[in-house]
Amino acid sequence: MSKRGTVLHGRAREIVCNVDKYFESEKQRHLGLVQQLRSVSVFPGPGTDRNNITLTREVYEIILETLQNTSRVAERVQIATGINKNTLTRIRHEQRDAQASCSKVTTPKKKPRRKSIVCDNFEITALHNIINSIYTVRKEIPTLKKIFATAKEDLGFPGSRTTLRRILVESLGYRFKKCQSNRLALIQRPNIKAWRAKYLRRIRQNDALGVNKKPVIYLDETWIHAHYTVKKCWQSNTIPGVKKNDSAGRRWIITHAGGENGFIDGALLMFKSKTKTGDYHDEMNGANFTKWINERLIPNLPKNAIIVMDNAPYHSMEASRAPNMNSRKAEMQLWLREKHIAYDECYTKAELYQIIKRHQPPKDYVIDKIFNAHEFEVLRLPPYNCDLNPIEYIWNLIKRRVADKNVRQLESEIERITLEAIASITKEDWVKEINHVKRIEQEYWQREIFEDDDNFRFVINTGESSSEEENSTDSCSEMSGVEVLDSD
Template sequence: MSNQKKVVHSQGREIIYNVYKFMKNEKDCGEVSIPLNRLQERVAEATGVGICTRRRIIKEAENKPVGSKFTSPRKNINQPKPKQSVDQYEEEIIRNIIYTYADIHKRRPTMKAVFEAVKDEEGVNFTGKIHSFRRLVHKIGFRWKKTQDNRKTLVEKFDIKAKRVEYLRRIKRYREEGWNIIYCDETYLHSLHTSPEAWDDGSNRCLKAPVGKGSRFIILHAGGATGFVPNALTIFKSGTKSGDYHHEMNSENFMKWLTEKFVKNVSAKSVLVVDNASYHNVPVQASPTSAWKKADMQKWLMERGIFFEQKCTKAELYGIIKVHKPVHKIYKIDQILAESNIPVLRLPPYHPELNPIEKIWALVKNHVAAYNTTFKLDDVRKLAEAKFEAVTVQQWQNICSHVEKIEVEYMKREYIVDEVEDLIISINGEESDESDFFLSSDEEQVDEKEVQGGSSSSNLADFGCELLT
């Protein structure tokens, strides 16, 4: 017999005790309660296990390899349904809920509290659980931040805030100097795109939405407060390889559109606003990485007139490169548009609400969904082109004015954040960098009761942390 100790779980303990009681009862009575030749009944009575369960166990024991252990039956776990994804406008609503939560509810915007507020918001159709919501909040750029009493509140990552402030200052300066702000983007439109709901009397004779999505168009366009850039609309079918613009969007197609349709038709003194898609921002030359040879790193630094000591190690050289790389990185789009004196302005990450053309896409798609009854690709294209023609300059101006108001609100919040963070630092009596503010992924997975726990804070530092949102 092995001397190794085994852990006996609750069900095993119960069976052992049942066998003990069965044998003790026979001893006390001085007779066998169930004859020995009725083996199955004796086992069932002694263990307290049903006849069917006993048969399954015996069968498993006879079939399992010698020396192997019994296995536990797999539990039927109800897997949660995948969350319903939110669109870019719903992300904007969630962001604003987090920003204004402290002012409206006079309490910390914890994950659970914000989650409940989002569920009550009519404009957001989010059906996922809180764990899915946490991932969504991380996706749009928020992280947990320690406060003075080690509780947590939601704030945005510093690098995203910095990029947003840089963008807001630059676009404000361009407007003040009289530049024409042009926004460009791509979107998709399926041949089966339609409204998911319709009137129905139960007879199944009404118009039905087809199953699936069908073939897909890729749409590329640009415009601003003066309307669309003339002749810049490009619509091509994805998934094929016949001819120009007839396969999936990539940097080659985008650069072709840029030179042939945008530059030739855009008005003078225009600025192009793009997002951070990889095919928008293809570098002219590859940037150094830690995998580069030491000699190549030295050459890159010398070509750009950046000082370094010859005795520097490869790690030290790469540290110098990382500081200067963002300044010296040149993109093809900047190079192409510089020839026409068109500056490029990049949206901050996770901020589609700052691109008015996103709402133009919504106008077009809603029109197609309302009038698409044939579900043919050519008909969908005609519907989309007709709606693009119908979008007025006034609609563009209204949407751009709305975006400008959002920009102003963002900038107001940045000044409040700066003042409150300085106040917190003065109270703590020490300086902190970003590594102090942001927790690791393990630390973020805290129990919701712990996050919610504690009494309402009344000191100045807690009040400041609430204002951060």
């Protein structure tokens, strides 16, 4: 007996075809015999004429039923071979096609697995915002069906509902579980919400100054590879179109900054990566970033500017960092002595760490000190909020323009095409994306005000660890700061 999912190989499929053919021929032979048998006379007893056959009605009906059963070919083939109806139908189609092409029935080829959908940081943040808006704006429960429909319409999400579910679970950390109260809400860690509120308040304060406001400059890094091209194009049997190379190959790392007046002149840094990991963080480290800040960015910045950046590790190097729970006990004790903070020698590491937390000074970032020395203000984006950085949308626009031109996908051309795409970004492009971010900022601000109302009831998870509060790096691909009470 064949089991569901078992592949019948070429010889086995040929045997099924032979059995099917034999039963079909048997059916054809018996059709005429059945007609003749129906026309004969049935006598109640033995006859004297040797040319006539005398049968009882019981024997006659058994013979007739046996012959008629041969007309149920498909059923007999299934019983004889142990295959199901759908498999037999497919094999019959294959047999007809093989006869038409004068070939044999062969083992079916494996269907190629669909390429998994991988969302970048920006798309993951957008999915998170869709779920959050369904809760707080539409005042509805964000079922998978609603999230999928909105993602298709707003983001052009290319995957299936199963793929979306995988992304929600694996990349965003959502889970579907039984309701524990009559009010469902989605909420982020309180420290991240406070961070976002502080960021938005400073931006709104600067915007309120009108013509006297400080220029806001957004900086970020991205990468591109030689085989970055369109996913779809017009093509026919004679014109195949673009051949997409699935191997990314070498990356080019791009660092730049800009604002409502466009990119900062002279601030572009673009170089070829020496690794193939696909992560620009491997080579855009603290030393390279600091060198870029000092040599290319600061000399070209407008005076009295506000610098907006995320919390990448090389953006957040500390001049003097307080010990954490992973530090050695001797390091904790030394830090406390240098700060002239009293402690008992018999204290455990956990007790020492609690004292350190109570006396821990604000983080002293190296990059912030460099900018402050030149009278620039640094404003850090809240974790998991790449959508508040207009340059993320500019990167997307640049990559689309590269894809439109990168037909041959040659490493010798990708740098030129990318530089042309960057040069094509206008002041109007920046203003458009900044206005888009302003609308998002307004939505966030209204949401914060709404959730600040005492009439808005929600549940807060108070089980977060101190390490989570201490190390909230800006990784939009890991939404560890989001707690889900229910989603369907």
